[in-house]
Amino acid sequence: MAKAKKLTKGQQRRIRANHDKKLQSKTPSKKDKVQWQDDDLGAAQSGVIVSRFGQHADVECTQGNIYRCNLRRSITSLVCGDKVLWRLGKETQHSITGVIEAVHERGSVLSRPDVYDGVKPIAANISQILIVSSVLPAFNSDIIDRYLVAAEQTGITPVIVLNKxxxxxxxxxxxQNAITEQLNIYRDIGYQILFASSQSRDGISELREQLAEHTSIFVGQSGVGKSTLVNALMPNLGVLTQEVSQNSGLGQHTTTVARLYHFSEGGDLIDSPGIREFGLWHLTPEQVCNGFIEFEPYIGLCKFRDCKHQADPGCALIAASTEQKISDKRLASFQRILASLDENKLTSRFND
Known part of the structure; x- marks a missing residue:
């Protein structure tokens, strides 16, 4: 499948204008006509978003019950894991039972770039990110590196899981040797590595212990077995899974809506839609560099301040790689990410 071309700023403006025009001219449906007056609502109470559906969201109250609610127009962003204030309606109107009034400040948020919406939040108030890779489809360290950069930018603790x-x-x-070598690189940097298989059940108990007392999210390309792991961890949920495509070797998306689940032993899990590519084009080269945590001792030591870290003379990162102080594979991955940033900037300037 061809990679989606990034929209120009002019195209984005036209899309927003058309979207606003459609909203203004749209004949409201019965659900849209649901208007709650203060007298129709109970007292404000705390809750957490367990799922989001367009202009509605499912809120879990402190007692554990779940209610589908409308959103106040003042709420501009709401994702799975958000902590909110909401009010229960005295009567259910067209399956809507209440209104979300406000969103508490997020302790953390995981976002990804989107060609239509800019930087798009995925989930909120996460304490750890489990980066899932697998033996099949082929182990891809570049994708892991991109997720590590994203995790380091948010300050959320990443854990690498080799599945299947x-x-x-x-x-x-x-x-096998290539996978072992790459995982040893991550381990030497200081990242935690877990091994799992939903088929043989190896590592499932260790994974469950890692998830306890955390709000976690599984990330990784489609087909690595995220939903299968959720099934193994929470067999009563019956989350749908699909086999890896025999034609492309790529995974097929299974989860369509992000949802928060609770473990009986403690801890929460946000199961989110699979992402084939995790772009970083919204980050600066400096932010990407900071996402490679082992580069920190060499940042600022290059001969030239505008060093691109490619083939520049006096590059401290290249020297560190030559001296085997940092992994040449990680440096090459970093250079590929930087090159992808430049490609997106050139495409944007050309289209504008």
């Missing part, structure tokens, strides 16, 4: 370890015997010894 029951399939290790189905790949070559060379491929």
């Amino acid at each position: 370890i029951d399939l290790l015997d189905s790949i070559s010894q060379e491929e």
